Amino acid sequence: MDRTEGGTFFRGAGLVWKWQRLLWWIFAMSLIFAHLATQGMVERLGQALNHSDASQFFVHGFNVAQLGALAAQPDSPLTSDMPAAAHYSVVFMIFMLFLTGGILATYIRDERLRTGAFFEACGYHFWRFFRLLIYMLIVFLPLAGLGMGAGAMYNRIDERSISPFPAVHFFEASAIVLLFLLVVIRIWFDMAQVIAVADDEKRMHKALRRAFGLLWHNFFSLLWLYIRVSIIAWIFIGLGLALWMLGLKPESNIAAFLLSQLIILIWIATRLWQRASESLWYRRHAASSVPEPVWTPAPVMAPVAVAEPYVPPTT
Secondary structure, three states: OOHHHHHHHHHHHHHHHHOHHHHHHHHHHHHHHHHHHHHHHHHHHHHHHOOOHHHHHHHOOOOHHHHHHHHOOOOOOOOOOHHHHHHHHHHHHHHHHHHHHHHHHHHHHOOOOOHHHHHHHHHHHHHHHHHHHHHHHHHHHHHHHHHHHHHHHHHHHHHHOOOOHHHHHHHHHHHHHHHHHHHHHHHHHHHHHHHHHHOOOOOHHHHHHHHHHHHHHOHHHHHHHHHHHHHHHHHHHHHHHHHHHHHOOOOOHHHHHHHHHHHHHHHHHHHHHHHHHHHHHHHHHHHHHOOOOOOOOOOOOOOOOOOOOOOOOOO
């Protein structure tokens, strides 16, 4: 591993720790939005299960059949609040898009921004990032077509093959390819955001072209920087889910809640780690790409003959 890449990787984690107030802000807002999105469903579930014998299937365990029966009721509390949850998810996504400008400005400058300056950076870059979001959705359309084509091919192989393994192996291979393309597109647009903030690039199509050039010439460096943080995130999230399913009793509601929030906190922290590492990488790349001034000798000016001052003759 290159020493510079390793320094960027660990310094990115240090940058997240140094400006951890950003992490706690995002975590607090995600908790508030989650509470607002699920409050109506929690109230209706309480009305349906607080005085019902069916509650024991969820208090002392988790019964999928009972959950299906609850969802199949005409006035099911599980489906009535889905639009509200989706709306709050969209609002939270827009909120995070708004905060990204201030977050990247903090990481790129590596200095604490005053509250007014932070939100000024958020608003200053918001519409640029919104245009990048539209571009990203357009780029995702061919990828969605590939996914649909892979699904149709999977069904065709499954119908024609006697053994189920060819269809399964095709599904695994297509999932790996699609996931790889998603990661590459994510890195591409991440670097476009960094360029827009670091260089005050107002034209997002130009930022995308520059980001594509950076990704093309530094593909493995940026990919490995992104993948390492993702691996760490999935390891900790997997351990948290395993502890939740195997180590917690069904009655441990408070412990389950705290563990779930810890998983969300780890996910947010690792995402900020990726953004901080990308910002540091671009700052180092921009510094190293500036051409050094070529030394040229100062021009030597020939002495100019100066006429001697006129001295009048003595009489």
